[in-house]
Amino acid sequence: MSVQANLLAESSCESCPIRYRAVCARCEEDELALLDQMKSYKTYAPGQTIVWAGDKVQFVGSVVTGVAALSQTMEDGRRQMVGLLLPSDFVGRPGRDYAPFDVVAANEVTLCKFAKAPFEELLGRSASISSRLLEMTLDELDAAREWMLLLGRKTAREKIASLLTILARRDAHLRLASASSNVRFDLPLSREAMADYLGVTLETVSRQISALKREGIIELEGKRHVTVPDFARLMNETGDDSDGGMLT
Amino acid sequence: MSVQANLLAESSCESCPIRYRAVCARCEEDELALLDQMKSYKTYAPGQTIVWAGDKVQFVGSVVTGVAALSQTMEDGRRQMVGLLLPSDFVGRPGRDYAPFDVVAANEVTLCKFAKAPFEELLGRSASISSRLLEMTLDELDAAREWMLLLGRKTAREKIASLLTILARRDAHLRLASASSNVRFDLPLSREAMADYLGVTLETVSRQISALKREGIIELEGKRHVTVPDFARLMNETGDDSDGGMLT
DNA sequence: CCTTGGATTTGATCTTGATCAAGGTAAGGT
């Protein structure tokens, strides 16, 4: 939910459209100038690991384009994705030196980076930035907790439908679930990545997608392009309240 | 993990031992005085709902004693606990008016409350409080994400062992997993609450606890009092790395 | 055009944990 809220927030700015929206919604001019000085861009190839869990991390930043995934792996190889980073999402942990999780580029990802130390210094002085960052973190926490409900209590079918709903909303920039029928979008994740996100196997992902297709709830062109002829019908499969969580 | 980190943080203070540690680790004297003026205490009975999801919430605060649970319920009654609030944990969401989840007292809970508006006002001025709150929120986010791994990928046995480990650590104030054998503690949660936290049924919780008992990994006196004769052996059942996540 | 390898789909079977159904246990009330 909160991810969407973020995407739909204030309008963007020329030089770094995403960063401005995400971190600096309420920045003063001089703060923006400072941030501009310390920013840099970097692009990562699909599948590339941006940060390894346990690494010392020297930067914070925002996703500009692409999709990155936060994930954890157990010794025996079981993997769980614990967060999706979409454009405008913040990456990094002010006040913490080591990354708690892997950050992996799901497709080609561009980050807008700030050196960590000066950013933290600015954070210590600017109430506008730190309070904005607190809000964003609280939103992430809410999103994580909604995902806990999905992981702990939803069926495989509900999990898939929930993920498709989120991706569809993101791509279509829908404000309300019911706002538009016939949504089309591309899956930014492989079946395996979806499985790791949903806490199921890739076979289960494939079977559930096939089932939704067979029932006409979604249509597929190729493996990755999805059309949802009736969004409400997909929503009905998520197990969520019909209001789409707009209250939060 | 982070919950433990919090508990093991700086020493406490006379008038409101918990709050000082949690929110005001780096407060100035005058900020403490302000907080003292606006604080009040309230006690809730076991099972009582402190906040309903969707409610307008007028306070923030800290847990002083007892255990409270954050939880979500689906229309058909499926329930998932999405956070445990132990003494010193922060409750509430500065900058947000409505509660996203239910908050329920698992046993008798005492809260130290601050009126939300003046607290937020202080937050807007005090870099020390807002940065501390950001850190605490990031810790909660890490804890939520570790729980996602548990919910998505661990077996029932690993889930139970993980929960027991966390509760044992909390109660025994262990610094390291291996620091002490023969840990004893009381379960603050019913079987049903544990089930809702772990994303399984209460029967599964009961069976797995019985299995661990049968194998001598834990001992039970009554339903609630647990003894762990060899902590490392319990840890081995959690599926986690042996280091116990001390790096984060 | 053909080959190749990764990604995906599909099928058959198995396992874990859910569900359904009794019993057991202990604290509190009468």
Added chain:
DNA sequence: ACCTTACCTTGATCAAGATCAAATCCAAGG
């Protein structure tokens, strides 16, 4: 002491999803 009630344990059965094992698809390269 006896009953009530809430909570917990245990057993039998079932089903969702995991696992194992082929096919199939398709884009990239030769």
